Amino acid sequence: MAKKKKFRVTYLRYAFQIAIIAILVYLALGYGERTFEAYCPFGGVEALYGLFTTKNYTCALGEANMAMFLGLIALVVLSKKSFCGWICPIGAVSETANRLGFRMRGKKHWLPPKVDKALRLLRYPVMIIILYYTYKIGDLIFRGYDPFYLIFSGFGDYALGIWSILLMLFLLAISFIISMPFCRYFCPLGAFQDLLSWMGISRIYRNKETCIDCDLCDKACPQLIEVSQKDKVKHIDCTNCLECVEVCPVKNCLEMRMF
Template identity: 25%
Template structure:
């Protein structure tokens, strides 16, 4: 069953598919920020659900199917039948690398033959290292997973930079009001800005991320490697590509090089972005081939074609995966040792919050299980309407790198929102109902009475109490006598925190009049998910009187 040419038509179909899925990925990632409460979130997680690497390693690290999607089976079946078409036709990250590979090669004559090298083993090494880590309960592959990598960079770097560029360039043009031949540029720029502001930015505020610069730099670095070798990431580093390579060792769709017509010009080898060796008869590598059709289009003698392997007919010979078992064991051992290196850090001590500012979003599982599920994709950060959820640095240990944390000084957890749990593709943040979320404690607010205005400066300030969203409020006012410098005694309302009511949303810290260091700050104390981090236990009587009956009710 042979595909006939025009030689370029399959290339253009492939490019069209790449463009469609790339645009879909960008649109879904962009629109997630504007998702309203109650809207279906399934379509926004579809790319993560198609990723068998996420499914496999999360399953191995948690030993449960809860929160996982079986949609990835379709990717496995397609790969088993057709080879790595997912990498060449559908993966949006692969499309990005295809574009920059084309950019790097445009205008240049292809001189190098693309063959397999020992560097092709690196992606399998990363895959098996992550596999070894997952078998012992580690889950760090989100750093390398292509969907998580790309989505994280878009959410924390590319999209915020795009928003800032529009806002600041439009503002600069508006202020300067430049003219060309007496015609004001603002008559063109302002209508465009208003359209973008209304329909693209949708009147949203600019967002900022603590690790956004580093995350974006890693993306630019990986993109730049395409100028060293075509599709460098896909060829040498992508663990998902490694997994799909293992599945596609004997696909039904295979490349045939007709010996009777081949003139050994090796143009197919130069055109191959994967180093799959289409010029070597019987040694074509289905584990590396993206099925991009470049080799077929470049063949001058029409000797190369993709054919289905018909059962019962002579098999079309292929090359074998070059990855010794000893290297597999070495990679898995490396992953296990790496996990042990993560776990010797004090942050990994079970039940111990470290540091106190590592506040997880509401619905987060206990820390160990949370890290076994989180793929560092940044979806929760993108959907957060107040910009409160930020990528963590290494304050929670290397295992927690780029996982989500709440930073109240940047934004607060909106009382009427539970979207972070709705969009999490692995349920590291559980999709809890809104009423349950409003009772979930993620931390506890504490006053710094050396900075709080009513305590230190003898003046009234009610900002934190006014902004507390709870009813009854977790921050209440107590009127006390305060002696001023001149000896006068005045009554000042001083705020206090009710630990039974405070859920740690951070609205008080965000709204504090001190912009440098808030006089009221939220830490992880009393979080619902960690019973070992609840120093302020709940009294049956909120305000015990000290009588014999009440004193017997002390939870301590």
């Protein structure tokens, strides 16, 4: 049965992502009481580690990071990697660039599946190394390589500048041919969420009785998940972005449910 035209929930998602980027740019330009860094949940992972080991907050971290971190844990348990799909600016930028690449090239991902699978494991050693050296040195060693920090700090001087723009363009260019490269291969916050994402209570369910195997859901998924092959999407990279649900032409064939 054909679906009626309806309001797309994903428009809300795009609006949300744009609003978050606007707020971060506002903070990065020096307005607001705290710097944008105070709102990074991975700062909370590092802060927690520092609190346990040295009883102090590491470097520029503080209570706001811890609050973000605890909120992130609740969100992952409730709705998998929704933070990545709905809030994170790096995810939003990479996804948009890859969608554009797909429209122009007809292909989302340039790397062969085996290489991609092996590279995805890289994010775990990256997370472990960062946490270890944060503890050893007592400084945020990842800062200098973190696109979130580099872009929104203007490479450390808290003024968005030419280097921020160049890094953004580089990320866009790579994301054009590889689906979400930083997220897939390097992001320590993504790796941390993997620890809990598999148990996320809300997930996408497919009704295989009504599915017409059109594969539109696979093409729409920014995380390259083969939705059309699953009864329920348990994949740790699912962000509950609802792109697959929105494109499915069969009413209620794909839906997000709890349990």
